[in-house]
Each structure stands twice: as structure tokens, then as C-alpha cells.
Amino acid sequence: MQEQRPSFPFNLIEGMMPKFPMIAVAGWMMVLVAFLVGATALSSAQATFYSDARAVREGASAGSAFVQASVDSHVIETWLPQFKFLGLGLGLMAITMALGSIAKRLRRMGQVISNHLPDDLRPPMPPVPLRVRVFQLSTLMGVMILLAALVIGIVLATGVVPAYYNYSIANELDLAQPGSALLAQLGLVGSFADWLNPLRMLGMAFLFTAITLALTVIIGTLRTQSAMLVRFQAEASSRR
Amino acid sequence: MSNATHPSPAWQMRAFPLFTLLGWVLILASFLIGLFVLAPTAAGYWGGDSKAVRDAAEAGSALIGQLQTLTVTPRWLEPLTFLGVASFMTGIALEFSTIPGLLKVRGQVMSAAFPLLVKLGGR
Numbered sequence: 001m002q003e004q005r006p007s008f009p010f011n012l013i014e015g016m017m018p019k020f021p022m023i024a025v026a027g028w029m030m031v032l033v034a035f036l037v038g039a040t041a042l043s044s045a046q047a048t049f050y051s052d053a054r055a056v057r058e059g060a061s062a063g064s065a066f067v068q069a070s071v072d073s074h075v076i077e078t079w080l081p082q083f084k085f086l087g088l089g090l091g092l093m094a095i096t097m098a099l100g101s102i103a104k105r106l107r108r109m110g111q112v113i114s115n116h117l118p119d120d121l122r123p124p125m126p127p128v129p130l131r132v133r134v135f136q137l138s139t140l141m142g143v144m145i146l147l148a149a150l151v152i153g154i155v156l157a158t159g160v161v162p163a164y165y166n167y168s169i170a171n172e173l174d175l176a177q178p179g180s181a182l183l184a185q186l187g188l189v190g191s192f193a194d195w196l197n198p199l200r201m202l203g204m205a206f207l208f209t210a211i212t213l214a215l216t217v218i219i220g221t222l223r224t225q226s227a228m229l230v231r232f233q234a235e236a237s238s239r240r
Numbered sequence: 241m242s243n244a245t246h247p248s249p250a251w252q253m254r255a256f257p258l259f260t261l262l263g264w265v266l267i268l269a270s271f272l273i274g275l276f277v278l279a280p281t282a283a284g285y286w287g288g289d290s291k292a293v294r295d296a297a298e299a300g301s302a303l304i305g306q307l308q309t310l311t312v313t314p315r316w317l318e319p320l321t322f323l324g325v326a327s328f329m330t331g332i333a334l335e336f337s338t339i340p341g342l343l344k345v346r347g348q349v350m351s352a353a354f355p356l357l358v359k360l361g362g363r
Contacts, residue, residue, distance in 0.1 A: 113357075118360045173291075174291045174292075175290070176291070177290050178289055178293075183287050183288075183289075183290070185287075188283065189286075190282050190283070190285070190286035191282035195271070195274045198273075198321065199271060201270065201271065201321050201324070201325070202268070202271050205267045205268075208260075208329070208331075212256070212260050212328070215332065215335040215336065219253070219338060219342060222339070222346055225346065226342070226346050229350060229353045232356070232357075233352055236360055237356065
């Protein structure tokens with residue numbers, strides 16, 4: 001018996017499902033890149049910035065090594081966590097897809113066994129549970145949120161963050177007055193992490209929910225198939 | 241030939257939705273607190289007054305109140321978010337823990353039904 005092909009975007013997701021090892025490796029590599037950037041560029045920028053007395057580094061003017069190190073540090077710290085979480089998200093997505101592939105195989109296995117039953121004892125094939133579509137959508141939603149967080153991180157890291165930190169701390173940033181562009185930028189720079197970090201976790205929550213639902217599909221399939229076989233055995237035994 | 245029985249529902253299957261729900265509540269709460277409490281407070285504190293005014297703020301002033309909120313809230317909010325993550329993981333682990341039992345029952349059911357399948361099966 002041939003299953004009906006799912007509609008968009010589920011056909012896209014189901015097409016990607018067998019590629020879960022590649023997705024897992026891609027996620028792992030993103031986290032590795034995050035580590036390497038942290039260990040090289042970010043550490044180096046921090047080491048440069050903290051290489052002299054506070055008065056010297058905060059008094060340094062724009063264009064100096066200290067200000068550039070401060071800019072680099074803040075820029076990296078704006079996009080790197082979002083990138084790292086997208087890598088983790090891809091890892092969770094791979095787990096969801098692996099579970100989805102298992103559920104699909106179990107369904108096919110059930111079909112094979114069902115086809116070997118006598119026609120009059122063969123139960124109708126149950127429809128694909130709605131939870132399959134929900135966990136696929138939840139996976140998509142989680143990854144989209146993490147991707148959106150990365151895009152926001154990149155926009156901030158290429159816009160307001162370098163624009164704000166590219167000044168002398170003591171002579172320009174600390175002297176900014178209410179209503180100035182610098183203080184408005186500081187308001188944004190000092191507050192985005194308060195909502196962007198929890199937004200990432202919201203993306204992770206969707207991915208965890210997808211794993212939870214995918215497991216309920218597998219458990220449900222196993223239970224349904226056992227129940228079918230129990231029914232078949234009872235009916236076939238009473239017939240003899 | 242032994243008689244196959246339908247697998248009984250495991251307690252884990254009743255417990256896991258509570259953990260999943262708890263995970264959602266905690267993570268959603270931390271997102272909403274971040275979006276509607278911390279972010280506006282931070283924007284107001286950092287973007288509202290000059291550094292000299294912020295540094296000179298006296299005890300009991302609005303600025304000190306904002307600073308306290310920005311310093312104290314993340315200390316418990318972040319662990320709360322991770323409690324949400326842990327809740328999700330516990331729910332997932334509980335679900336996984338039912339699978340070996342289900343596979344065992346499935347094996348027993350299959351071995352009980354197999355002779356009949358061979359005998360009555362058309363193909």
C-alpha cells in the first residue's frame with residue numbers, strides 16, 4: 001500500500017528527515033566554530049583590551065588598539081551566542097528527524113505485517129497521527145526562531161554595536177548626555193540581551209516539544225501495533 | 241502457545257506532559273519577564289540618564305531601583321529558564337524510559353501471533 005505524499009511544507013521536512021546525520025554534523029561544526037572564534041578572536045580582543053591600566057584603556061581615543069579591541073569584543077559577543085545556539089538547535093533538529101525516521105519505519109513495518117494478515121482479519125491502516133505534523137511544524141518553528149535570533153544578532157553586530165563602542169570610553173561615551181544619539185544607542189545595546197537570550201530559549205522549547213511529540217508518535221505506534229496483534233491473535237484463536 | 245496481552249499504560253506517560261508543560265511555563269515566563277520587564281528597564285536605565293547621574297544616584301531613587309532590578313532579576317531568572325530546559329529533558333527521558341517495556345511486550349505479542357500469522361496468512 002502506497003502512502004499519500006504530504007503537502008508543503010511537510011514534504012520538504014520529510015525529504016530532509018533521512019539527512020539527519022548531516023544536520024547533526026553541521027550543528028556540531030557550528031558549535032566548534034563558536035568555540036574557535038571564542039578561543040582566538042574574542043580571547044585576543046579581550047587580552048588586548050585588558051593589557052593596560054583602566055585609565056589608559058578607557059582614555060584611549062577612537063582608532064586606538066584599545067577601542068578597536070573593545071569594538072571587536074562587543075561585536076563578537078553580539079552574534080556568537082546566537083550562532084552557537086543555532087548549532088545546538090540543529091543538533092536537536094537532527095534528533096527530532098531521527099525520531100521521525102524511526103516512526104516512519106515503524107509504520108512501514110506495521111504495513112508489512114498487516115499485509116500478511118488474512119483479508120477478513122486485517123484492520124484498516126490508521127491515518128498518520130496529527131502529532132506527526134505538529135512535531136514537524138514545531139521543529140521548523142524552533143529552527144526559524146533560532147535563525148531569526150542569529151539574523152537579529154548579525155544586524156546588531158554590524159550596526160548599533162560597533163557604532164556605539166567605536167569611541168573613547170572616558171572622553172566620549174561616559175560624557176554622553178540625555179537625548180544624545182550615544183545614550184540612545186547605549187539604551188539599545190544595554191537592553192537587547194534581556195529579550196534576545198530568552199527568545200533563543202523559546203526556540204529551544206519548540207525543539208524540545210518536537211522531540212517530546214516525536215517520541216509520543218513512536219510510543220503510540222508501538223502500542224497500536226501491539227494492540228492490533230493482540231486483537232488478531234484473539235480473533236484468529238477463536239476461529240480455530 | 242501463550243496468550244498476548246495489550247501493554248498497560250506506564251506511569252511515565254502520565255507524568256511527562258506535566259514536565260513538558262512546566263518547561264513551557266518557565267521558559268515562556270522568562271521570555272515575557274525579559275521582554276516586558278528587563279528590556280524596558282535596561283533601556284530606561286542605560287539610555288535615560290548620563291553616567292554622572294547614574295553614578296550619583298542616591299538610595300531610594302528610581303535609578304537605584306532600576307539598577308537593583310537589572311542586577312537581581314537575572315540572578316534567579318536565568319536558573320529558572322534552565323529549570324524549564326531541565327523539565328523538558330526530564331519529560332523526554334520519562335518517555336524514553338517506556339520504550340524498552342513496550343518493545344518487550346511487542347516482542348512477546350509478535351512471538352505469540354507469529355504461528356497464527358504463518359498458518360492463516362495469505363501471503
